[in-house]
Amino acid sequence: MxxxxxxxxxxxxxTREVAVTATQKAYAAKHLTVPAADVVASYMGVPIEVSFAKMADQPLDQAALEDLFTEFRRQYGLADDRIKxxxxxxxxxxxxxxxxxxxxxxxxxxxxxxxxxxxxxxxxxxxxxxxxxxxxxxxxxxxxxxxxxxxxxxxxxxxxxxxxxxxxxxxxxxxxxxxxxxxxxxxxxxxxxxxxxxxxxxxxxxxxxxx
The missing domain is CATH 3.40.50.1000 (HAD superfamily/HAD-like)
Structure with missing residues (x-):
């Protein structure tokens, strides 16, 4: 090859630990039901633009999703020094x-x-x-x-x-x-x-x- x-x-x-933790903290910060770690892990490899709506237990409009994306990126940035x-x-x-x-x-x-x-x-x-x-x-x-x-x-x-x-x-x-x-x-x-x-x-x- x-x-x-x-x-x-x-x-x-x-990056699994960082991604799972950042996702769960983002959902919690937006007062949404926090997805289980294994559910988050199962969507790794899918863009958050697709996976976050699927992991939510209620419909989210585009504004709410954008807010969730922003919070996730903030949380991820706080911990991405743990990526190995x-x-x-x-x-x-x-x-x-x-x-x-x-x-x-x-x-x-x-x-x-x-x-x-x-x-x-x-x-x-x-x-x-x-x-x-x-x-x-x-x-x-x-x-x-x-x-x-x-x-x-x-x-x-x-x-x-x-x-x-x-x-x-x-x-x-x-x-x-x-x-x-x-x-x-x-x-x-x-x-x-x-x-x-x-x-x-x-x-x-x-x-x-x-x-």
């Missing part, structure tokens, strides 16, 4: 770059916090480009994020692989007609990810070197 498309949350970095790069990921990414691979990030995060988070974990100079949720018309599992990068950099889909920990990442890869690799080190629901039939099952970041 030559072109590597990485999800961020649960694939490059362990998965063990072995740094050396693996460097080894891929050393062999000439092209590295990209495709995330459900808005590009602004995504860039901030990459810098926090020392990866701001690692990737050639990124595609955040604000850069696509359709969110995961639609293929837009990958297709955006393929079009921008004239990449061959046959040389590409989408690496992610969630079913939405694998579905997006399938929809973009690239190979898929399940990042099992970060998967919150391994059985569901395997059921999507990824091209590769990876148990640790170093397994990327065999693709």
């Amino acid at each position: 030559q072109n590597f498309f990485f999800d961020f949350d649960g694939t490059l970095a362990d 790069l998965f063990a072995g990921m740094g050396p693996t990414l460097q080894a891929l770059k050393d062999r000439g691979a092209r590295l990209f990030v495709v995330s459900s995060k808005h590009s602004t916090p995504l860039k901030r988070n990459l810098k926090q974990i020392g990866l701001d100079q690692t990737f050639e480009a990124l595609c955040g949720s604000d850069m696509v018309a359709h969110y995961k599992p639609a293929p837009d994020g990958i297709l955006n990068l393929i079009d921008r950099f004239d990449l061959d889909p046959r040389d590409g692989v989408m690496i992610g920990d969630a079913i939405y990442d694998i579905q997006m890869g399938h929809n973009a007609h690239v190979a898929t690799a399940a990042a099992m080190w970060g998967a919150s629901d391994p059985a569901a990810v395997k059921a999507e039939h990824p091209t590769y099952l990876l148990e640790s970041p170093k397994d990327l070197l065999s693709l």
Whole structure:
């Protein structure tokens, strides 16, 4: 493989605790029923623009949702210094770059916090480009994020692989007609990810070197 498309949350970095806590605090701050941790985790990989309405136990108009998004981002920003790069990921990414691979990030995060988070974990100079949720018309599992990068950099889909920990990442890869690799080190629901039939099952970041 030559072109590597990485999800961020649960694939490059362990963000589960921060994301769950920020979500629950946001709902509580807006006097909404707080979703259970496993429910929040099940939606990781889906943009908050989609998942937050689904996790609410009452209809929310757009103004209420925007208010909830703002509170979530505030809470996340207060704790995002706890985001940690998965063990072995740094050396693996460097080894891929050393062999000439092209590295990209495709995330459900808005590009602004995504860039901030990459810098926090020392990866701001690692990737050639990124595609955040604000850069696509359709969110995961639609293929837009990958297709955006393929079009921008004239990449061959046959040389590409989408690496992610969630079913939405694998579905997006399938929809973009690239190979898929399940990042099992970060998967919150391994059985569901395997059921999507990824091209590769990876148990640790170093397994990327065999693709």
